[in-house]
Amino acid sequence: MSVRPGFKVTEIGQIPEEWTYGSIEEFAMTSDEAVQTGPFGAQLHASDYVKHGVPLVRIVNVNDGKINTDNLVSVSQEKTFELERYRLKIGDIVFSRVGSVGRAAVVTERESGWLLSGQMLRVRLANPAIDVKFLGYIIASHWFQKALANRLVGSTRKSINTEILSNLPMVAPPLDEQRKIAAVISNTDEAIQKTDEITAKTQQLKNGLMRRLVTRGIEHSQFKQTEIGEIPQEWEVVKLGQLVTDHKAGIFKPRSEYGSGQNIVGVHDLYYHDSIDGQIFRLVKLTSEERQDYSLKEGDVIYSESSLVKDGIGKALVVTRNGEGTCFAWHTRRLTLNRQRANPFFVNHVLNSPSIRRSIIRRSTQTALTGIPVRDYFDTVLPLPTLVEQQKIATILSKIDSKLQIEGTKKGRLQTLKSGLMQILLTGKARVNVN
Numbered sequence: 330m331s332v333r334p335g336f337k338v339t340e341i342g343q344i345p346e347e348w349t350y351g352s353i354e355e356f357a358m359t360s361d362e363a364v365q366t367g368p369f370g371a372q373l374h375a376s377d378y379v380k381h382g383v384p385l386v387r388i389v390n391v392n393d394g395k396i397n398t399d400n401l402v403s404v405s406q407e408k409t410f411e412l413e414r415y416r417l418k419i420g421d422i423v424f425s426r427v428g429s430v431g432r433a434a435v436v437t438e439r440e441s442g443w444l445l446s447g448q449m450l451r452v453r454l455a456n457p458a459i460d461v462k463f464l465g466y467i468i469a470s471h472w473f474q475k476a477l478a479n480r481l482v483g484s485t486r487k488s489i490n491t492e493i494l495s496n497l498p499m500v501a502p503p504l505d506e507q508r509k510i511a512a513v514i515s516n517t518d519e520a521i522q523k524t525d526e527i528t529a530k531t532q533q534l535k536n537g538l539m540r541r542l543v544t545r546g547i548e549h550s551q552f553k554q555t556e557i558g559e560i561p562q563e564w565e566v567v568k569l570g571q572l573v574t575d576h577k578a579g580i581f582k583p584r585s586e587y588g589s590g591q592n593i594v595g596v597h598d599l600y601y602h603d604s605i606d607g608q609i610f611r612l613v614k615l616t617s618e619e620r621q622d623y624s625l626k627e628g629d630v631i632y633s634e635s636s637l638v639k640d641g642i643g644k645a646l647v648v649t650r651n652g653e654g655t656c657f658a659w660h661t662r663r664l665t666l667n668r669q670r671a672n673p674f675f676v677n678h679v680l681n682s683p684s685i686r687r688s689i690i691r692r693s694t695q696t697a698l699t700g701i702p703v704r705d706y707f708d709t710v711l712p713l714p715t716l717v718e719q720q721k722i723a724t725i726l727s728k729i730d731s732k733l734q735i736e737g738t739k740k741g742r743l744q745t746l747k748s749g750l751m752q753i754l755l756t757g758k759a760r761v762n763v764n
Contacts, residue, residue, distance in 0.1 A: 336757070340498050341472040345757040348502045353452065354495035356459055365453065366426065366491065367415055367445035377408045386417065387446040388425045391432040394469045394518075396423070396440050404444055415445040420461040422452040422468060427488040430481060431474050435465035450494055458504055462511035467499065470755045471748070502757070509761040510754045517747040524740045528733060535729040539682050542722045546714055557684075560712045570707030572676065575665040578634070579657040580623045582613050590614040594625075596633045596660040599644045603730045604677070605631070607651030615656060623656040628673040630664040631657050632680070635700040642699045643689035643706060647677035662703065675719035678726045679711050 336343040339350045349356075382403035389400050404412065417423070417436045425432040426449055436443075445451050467473055476498050481487040501507065545552075549561035557566060582593075594610045602608065605625060615623070625631065625648045632645040648655070657663055666673050679685060689709060693701040714722065753759040 339500070340476065341500065342756055344500055345502070345760075348500050348757055350498070350500050352496045353499045356456055356499045356501055365415070365445065365451040367447040367449045367451070373404065373408070373447075377404050378402050379405045382406055383409045384440075384443045385446050386423055386440065386443055386449060388427075388429055388432060388448045391423060391425060391434045391449075394434050394465060396434045396436070409444065412444055415451075417441060417443050417445060417451065418453070420453075422461075422465060424450040424452060424468070424489075424494065426450045426490075427486065430487055430489050431477050433465070433468040435461055450489070450491065452494070459501060460504060460507040460511055462515065463507035466511060466514050466751060467755060470751050472756065473497065500755070500757075503763075505763045506761060509763050513754065513761060514747060514750055517743055517750060521740055521743045521747070524736050524743065528736045528740070531729060531732050531736065535726065535733070536683060538729065539678060539726060540684075542725065543679050543682055543712055546718060547721055555712075557710050557712060561714070563715065565713040567711055567713045568707060569676075569680075569709045569711055570704075572666050572671040572711075572713075573664050573707065574667050576703070577623075577663050579631075579659045579661040579663070580615070580619060581659040582615075586614045587611055588613075591620055591656050592654070593623075593656040593658050594631070594646070594661065595658040596636060596641070599631070599633045599646050599661065600636075600638075600641045602646055603681075603733065604647050604649050605652035605655050606649045606734075610655070613656070613658075620656065625652060625655050625657060625663060627653050628666070628668065630666065630673050630677050630680070631661045632664070632706065633660060634662050634703070634706075635660045635698040637698060639690060639693065639695060639699045642693045642701055643680070643686065643709075645677050645680040647673050660698075670716070671713070672716060672719035672723055674723035674727060675714075676711070678723060680709070685709060685711070 332338055333343055335346050337346050337350075344350060380403065382405050384398075384401045384403050386396055387400075387402070390396050390398070409416075417440055419436055419438055419441045421436040423434055423436065423445060428448070477489065477493075480493045480497070481489060482493070502510070544558060544560060546561045546564065549563070551562040552559045553562050555566045560566070580593075590612045591614070592609055592611075593613045593615075594605055598608075598610045627648055627650045629648040630645055631648070632643055633641055636642045636644075666676060680689075689701060689706065692705050692708075693699050713719075754761065
């Protein structure tokens, strides 16, 4: 391997000569406070948890390099006196120790004073020559995570200990360059966060509109009580099976057949999309006869017959004109609807509405996989407006879906940009101007 002029070879590859290279312990911690493991279960009991107290940071709270407040648990104030050594400070880095090893986040002012859980390790920054944000990005980088994966211990459940973490590789450009690198990557993070906020507000708007439109419709004044609640007088209540003219289970292909060939949507993909609209999912080898039998057409609806996660069961997607020709895999089922009675885009929206989704999930069964029999899925009760009103409702909701899709595409591009920036900036392949 030829070494670039002005670079030196390290475990993580070639880095600029003027960058310092060593272990995390050499850079970020004092010897007496190298890495702190959180308190284990023996020190915390059910009675220690309270509704309002000092939050405890667990693995579930660390995602995408940040500490989120979803599923926070709190410890009683009295108990925190015993756990004082586990309090977090600004600039600490919390690091998952078991399970989803490698999740990490930098503690900000908001989390200062919170407590570390036994699932986590804490890295306390003690070197003024290391920028906190820069260190956070280093830990999230591809090369750092690869170095971590190569050192994990355990045969069935992987884990990391303080010795391994202390000796993981670390690089440090001059401090002003660290700060500039962190600022550049942070700009992308801020753009991603804004996209997430827009998506969350748009999804909230869609959920509210969906609840109103599929129960109250458009400009109705007379309503009637039904088994699914109050709906407009002109509407019907039907079972899904009454609208289905044909259905077919997806094709099974062994893993060895995937990698090239025909575009095929799988059960995993249904959870992350609202329609089949020309996306490339996976490629699989199919015969011409199989392509003909398992190709989707505009207006088809497919749903997940089984799922690894319960929330994924029964998730439906409608096929647009752009999605025609996509094939469908095992664990999904294609529905062909009676177009004289049902607008497939409307039916798809109703099947994915929160109340119908809850009903489907309640009727599912759970063994190794969560599943729902065809008969039970077809027994799903739906409100059915006139075809004209179905089209109007579908158009309104589809416009919001388009907005969500635009924001999702924007986020994907930003994440790709961030990944690329981290790859070149955190290894010195590209340098920032610090002046």
